Amino acid sequence: MQQPVVLVTGANGEIGRALLERLHREGKYRVVTVDLTPLPERLRPMCLETYAGNIMDRYLLDQIAAHHEIEVVFHLAALLSTRGERDPELAHQVNVEGTLHLMRVAQNQSGRLGRAVRFIFPSSIAVYGMPSVAEKATAGRVREDLYNLPITMYGCNKLYCEQLGRYFAHHYRQLGALAGAARLDFRSIRFPGLISAETVPTGGTSDFGPEMLHAAAQKHPYTCFVGPDAKIPFMTMPDAVRALLMLLEADPKKLTTTIYNIGAFSASAREIADRVKAAFPGAQIDYQPDPVRAKIVDSWPEDVDDTRARDDWGWKPSYDFARAFDEYLVPGIANRYRAGRTS
Ligand code: AKB
DSSP: OOOOEEEEETTTSHHHHHHHHHHHHHOOSEEEEEESSOOOGGGGGGOSEEEESOTTOHHHHHHHHHHSOEEEEEEOOOOOHHHHHHSHHHHHIIIIIHHHHHHHHHHHHHHHHTSOOEEEEEEEGGGOOOSOHHHHHHHOEEOTTSOOOOSSHHHHHHHHHHHHHHHHHHTTTTTSGGGGSOOOEEEEEEEOEEEOSSOOOOSOSTTHHHHHHHHHHTTOOEEESSOTTOEEEEEEHHHHHHHHHHHHHSOGGGOOOSEEEOOOEEEEHHHHHHHHHHHSTTOOEEEOOOHHHHHHHHHSOSEEOOHHHHHHHOOOOSOOHHHIIIIIIHHHHHHHHHHTOOO
16 A cells, blocks of 8 residues: 655745655655745655645645645645744735645545545744743743733734634534535644754744854854843754654544644753853854844743643653753754755
């Protein structure tokens, strides 16, 4: 029997590239990708087919669905929080309308297959809106259902799409002929800021962590856009990808919700800078907080409560703060720049 087909949108992004490599190593799925920009040469042989195009293009999505029996969707395409504040309407189009198109395609596909397509959606700590820095400091590990008052378009988009997914999974066309048909199996993870040894993110507001590290590894000075005390949860990219696959493979009977926090470690800009300086002794880091970006980071919780993910599908991070730097980021980044890779 042929392996099932997985569709990855935003495959050329940070998470996408890491996920493609992992899916390729495991060899359990055939992978079809779509992204605005073509995949780098080295990733293309890992895929059954790659499409360069926009997820707003309904015709393209229908074409992809017509050509492949898609059983799983990783919908990674999105405009992140800083980019989204620069163009909120575009963020809404990509993050909400694009997601709706894709859910419709996956829903139709579930009907055709007669079983639920698994739709894995990366949400974010951006769905939270802490009312003040003082409350952020005392709130501790924030549960999924608290402080859902985002201050960015991206956060609003993610929060809404989580609900859209829940609707598609449990209530889609509840009055119509499809009331008893196979629905989407929607599952989402609220990611913290992600740090990869391979890639530098663009357009996000948690980017100060990875930017600081990659700048130091390249011997570039770095001016941080948040103050030294700004603190949010972070996670390494290998843990993020592992979580996506764990949630994909989790037994549906064990899932008690469609929305899961996952945590690994929390760190302030100063704590990250100290680690970076220890690893790259010449690193030059200073602070010139951008008031808006700093306010966005202040609105995100210091830490998240991931009890549900631990209980329902066995989530446990592999990398805490020390291991992340010592065993993954520092050696990985040194390798990456030594090899002089450009993509
Ligand atoms: C961003 O900064 O927008 C993202 C996120 C926290 O979801 N990295």
